[in-house]
Amino acid sequence: KKYHFIAFCGSLRKGSYNEMALKAMQMLAPSHITIEQVFYDHIPMYNADVHTELLEQVVPLAEKIQASDGVIFVSPEYNYSVPGGLKNVIDVLSRHPDKPFNEKAVAILGASQGNVGTARMQYHLRQVMVFLNAHVVNKPEIMIANAQHKFDESGNLTDEFIRKQLPLMLESLATLSDRFPRGTQG
Numbered sequence: 001k002k003y004h005f006i007a008f009c010g011s012l013r014k015g016s017y018n019e020m021a022l023k024a025m026q027m028l029a030p031s032h033i034t035i036e037q038v039f040y041d042h043i044p045m046y047n048a049d050v051h052t053e054l055l056e057q058v059v060p061l062a063e064k065i066q067a068s069d070g071v072i073f074v075s076p077e078y079n080y081s082v083p084g085g086l087k088n089v090i091d092v093l094s095r096h097p098d099k100p101f102n103e104k105a106v107a108i109l110g111a112s113q114g115n116v117g118t119a120r121m122q123y124h125l126r127q128v129m130v131f132l133n134a135h136v137v138n139k140p141e142i143m144i145a146n147a148q149h150k151f152d153e154s155g156n157l158t159d160e161f162i163r164k165q166l167p168l169m170l171e172s173l174a175t176l177s178d179r180f181p182r183g184t185q186g
């Protein structure tokens with residue numbers, strides 16, 4: 001069986017370690033798994049006064065999530081939590097009447113230049129996923145600490161342990177998505 005996952009990078013900057021980790025995950029994915037990165041820097045800040053109707057810009061994103069087998073968040077930790085831009089797009093998506101995250105299989109990982117490698121962000125994002133009724137992979141956890149030492153100058157992941165963990169997380173996400181086969185059913 002083939003699996004297609006949608007991936008959000010929580011960092012918008014060029015040269016992001018998290019984007020490098022996302023690319024490493026794509027490269028190390030087993031052949032039956034594909035990962036499509038989606039972009040959301042065009043999504044405005046959610047404002048219930050302005051956005052009384054569904055934001056059109058978010059519809060293609062919501063549809064991609066719904067048609068996918070699962071969602072991956074690869075994100076830095078900003079001030080011990082989820083980056084505002086990433087939280088915003090989740091908030092906007094959560095207003096979609098089809099509830100794109102409901103019963104979705106989700107994987108969370110991240111890279112930071114700190115010592116705990118986004119652990120605090122990950123547990124905040126898990127909490128957000130509880131409200132959205134998503135199902136988050138429990139094992140393995142992937143926290144890429146001291147990220148400035150884990151990639152080479154071309155952006156390749158050099159940490160052997162993490163290189164082994166990434167495909168394991170993808171297999172866990174695939175297994176989890178089989179338990180919640182929502183796919184294109186909407």
Ligand code: FNR
Binds near residue numbers: 019080147
């Ligand atoms: C950070 N950084 C950071 N690191 C960390 O381990 N814990 C934290 O709470 C924070 N807080 C934080 C807030 C803000 C606003 C910024 C810009 C940065 C540092 C962070 O780990 C580092 O900038 C990473 O390189 C960010 O990830 P990308 O952009 O390389 O993917």
